[in-house]
Amino acid sequence: MLDFSFTVEHEKLLADYLAARSEAMSLAMTKGYLFALICGPNAVEVEQWLHDISAADDNMDESVVFAFMALHHQISEQVFAGNYQLPWTAHSDYQSRHQWSVGFITAAQPYFEAILTAEKLSNELKEALQVATEQLAFFSLSQSQVSEYCQQINCDETEFLTQQSELAGEFAKGFAQLIEVVAVDSGLYDDEDAF
Template sequence: MNELEFNYTEAHQRLLTEYLSMREGAFNLAQVSGYLFAQICSPDAVEVEQWVAIITADDNALAEDVMFAFMAFHHDISERVYTEQYRLEWDKKSSYTCRQHWSQGFLVGAEPYYEKLLNAQTLPDELKQALQMATEQLSFFSLAESQVREYCQKTGAVPMEFIAQQAELASEFANGYAQLIEAAALSCGLYDAESDF
């Protein structure tokens, strides 16, 4: 009997891109990527049905092949996060819009646990600062490009260089984000290593 293969392929990517483009109110693939990254890093278990409903705008008639493609995408991101090989899919040629969509999805996925951890009275200041810095950097591109260019104009920064620096910093923070969330969750006492991770 064959095991289910969860390798995320180009065919899965094409299927998801096509499905998401036709589904009104659904995330696009870059938003799904950011959202799944945040969910995978979460100390709170989220049922598959919950996250699928969010990214598909509550599609109750999701085709089996599309569901399988979402599961393969989730598995691919998860494998990369927990082997510390996660890299943002951006490069120097990536559009601002692509980065913005990833950050928007990330914010939707991270908000529930980020606020809970940040507001925990027992979270040490050092971890609180690290959590704020990493989350702000990963969500940086949720800002409108015009806001970033305006900031650059006020500070004298060169927009292309500043944006490239922010993308590089986001990539660095992404690789260790799951470990940071785990450390913060365990340190503040809201989660137990045995039962929650």
């Protein structure tokens, strides 16, 4: 049986591979993208997400494919065990948080919009979906936008970013469960679809 443990060597291999492909996602972006796909209501074929992440590398080395599969497995295990931890903290550089959020919103946007506009979805669940998604996507804003906002409302930017990071961490833990509830309640999916 294959061991799908995601190792430090896998992380380095993927970081190097992605950095060498100018149009590919960064590793931080890939982690956010895979998190959103895994939490989402639509099953996405491995070939499709590899294609999207790699900017259409159809000749990917087997070792790179395996490393991506191990990363996907690690994130899936954490999500469905209810103990997902964002790969960054309040002390991480802004760029790491930004890249993760950009990857997240890239994968979440299609199902977010479909579910949010479903007529059957209650207003309470629409609001829960919107708040959770916006919080996880918060760092997709540029750092200059956040700085400008903090100046406008006269708040300490470091404290504000710490609060936003902590909130994102809390929302990430239950995002998959929220998506399952809102997807079923929307009438677009049933319990047997993709969950």
